[in-house]
Amino acid sequence: MQFASRLDNVETSAIRELFKLLGKPGIISFAGGFPDSAMFDVEGLKEASQKALTEEPGGALQYGATEGYEPLRTQLGAFMKTKGVDVDPSGLIVTTGSQQALDLLGKTMISPGDKVIVEGPTFLATIQCFRLYGAQLISAPIDANGVKTDELEKLIAEHKPKFVYLIPTFGNPSGAMLSLERRRKVLELAVKYQTLIVEDDPYGDLYFGEAPPPSILALSKDVPGSRELLAHCGSLSKVLSPGLRIGWMIAPAELLAKATMCKQFSDAHTSTFSQATAAQYLKSGRMPATLAHVREVYGQRAQAMGAALKRELGDAVSFTQPQGGLFFWARLTGANGKLADANELAKRAIEKLVAFVPGAPFYAEKPDLATLRLSFATADVAKIEEGVKRLGQAL
Template sequence: MYATATVPPPAFAARTTAVAGSPVREILALTARPGVISFAGGLPAPELFDTEGLRAAYDAAFTQSAGRALQYSTTEGAPELREAVAARVTARGLRTGADDLVVTTGSQQALTLITSTLVEPGDTVLVENPTYLAALQCFALAGARVIPVPCDGEGMRPDELEEIAARERPKLLYSVPTFQNPTGRTLPGARRAAVAEIAARRGLWLVEDDPYGELRFEGAEVPWLAAHPGAEDRTALLGSFSKVMAPGLRLGWLRAPQALRRAAAVAKQAADLHTSTVDQLAAAHYLRTADLDAHIATVRAAYRERRDALLAGLGAALPEGSRWNRPEGGMFVWARLPEGHDAGALLPAALSRAVAFVPGAPFHTGTPDPRTLRLSFTTHTPAEIAEGLSRLAGAVADYSPGSA
């Protein structure tokens, strides 16, 4: 007779237990109940989706070639979608052909593929401080050593990058240079040129994440980091349709030098073989027949009005002495409370009044700044934003700064 005792299965990989879940996702779960006004999520406004145009695009994908739409596809992506993306990228100032691109399941997958391709455990990765939370998770899962590059109101400081790159010998630099998540900052052109030059001279890869670049409300366009001299042979540019078409499509793209692009395609084959064929064909049809630029203009106008409503009311909502920026586009405002305050301690008081934001601490690498918070303005009307700020003012009145 064999013993009936069982042996538990082996433990999870250490990397999965060492990486925390996303506080943003956890806050979104708390704010899902009706009546909550949430400045927490970086979500597009669903009432602005071009529902009819996308429905027609899916109908066309099935009508014109149902067999192809429901079949396996190539890893690199449907040729007609890559051609449409290449035309849009070229029109924005970076000459690109269809063969320069890989279609991905959202730009988050593009980041994961590049990380899988380039980063080995112990490699040094540089990031803006603060930076996109899911990028920190991605690099942590890869076992990277993540080093922050100090930033000011205009983003990453090239002088700090120069010093850190010389000292730490990093493999890559990750940046969201346009309307950054979480701060909404945009890196000026002169700094982009300096970053490209440093990367070329110090021999590191650049990963430029651009999900928000088309959401500019005002000010002059700034050329991509990838367009600057020195960046041509070392930049992985990540783009997405999530913020300008619909995030549920899970469609993004990767533009990279040939060798890196090929390696990323091999990593994608191991991950999911290819991105959904029907979604790619529907998106390609939409880009051929609809006016995405006109749709984006509508989205921009709505988001600008919402940003202005948020900025107009922050002074009355936040504690006296708070500071915040005025982004020229994107989805986020970054604020900092006065000395002695803690955004994480303020959050429960806000939730009790059915309003939410994201504390800024999790976006930092190293020592966090507990006084910071991220406010998204995209998913509520100006009237709802005003009501949310009134609730936030009440939460500030309830909250005791020394209670953290």
């Protein structure tokens, strides 16, 4: 068959391919980016779905507006207000997961050859999505405090990108949290260079202890002219249920209109039943308790993984303890003759019945072959300790 030439720019996800190896009995996986299904508020979602069918069955089961189910847009507006963002329901659209928001940005903003700046490393699916539309991706370096804004400014000035894509709060895969100072600097850069900033925020509610700085969108009220240069993508997948496939995008009206038009072509609208269920759940007031529970559990698991890595791998690995999210981002140091190639370690680890994702696929350019991503979300403390022990044996 003669497939579209745009497919020449992408390949199957390295993570999805890795999942094919995870069927071995007894394997402990740190590879996925999933939330723990044991954390799902099944009773709350059951009540919400029943209310959706009882109170407005037509709205829950019929075709709906492409922009989203109005009661959900209202609830999402209220949810964002708790995070310091004032947004009218008409200022957001509901998407089928935040992944669709990224796809809509690709469709509406990227022409073949356009330059887009991303973090190095960044979310693998974003790399694939933007490349599918022909983007030339440029990596901005990061550290534990997120993207290095001095370097970012140089790249913006040089390349004049169509937009800059950031995961500022507990990034995937880096786990990094952009500092308050740098968040403000990003807004200033948006205004100075009239460059669109895309803030992807699926993990911002998953903090352990002290809350992170306000989102870039929330801070935009302090930087005149910046709000109209921001697109913010949110999701209920990591905090409520990925199966609902509920995400949203807040953006300038002109961009939302184009994104809505493109969404009409792809799925007409996000599942109205899922939207009505999510609306009822948010209305019920159960979300704060759900968030408190997942923060506590994931925080304990993150602490356990950090302690186990220090104990079992020692100076053979370096990392920054994450303050939230689902991931550890680590780097093999090669100390004392140990491995410094994460791909080789991944092969050895599978033989020891433990899995993780090598870091190289998360780089749009100049991959660091010594890096790796470990997720602590779906393994309890005992499995985390045993899995890291096996990892140390593989090293």
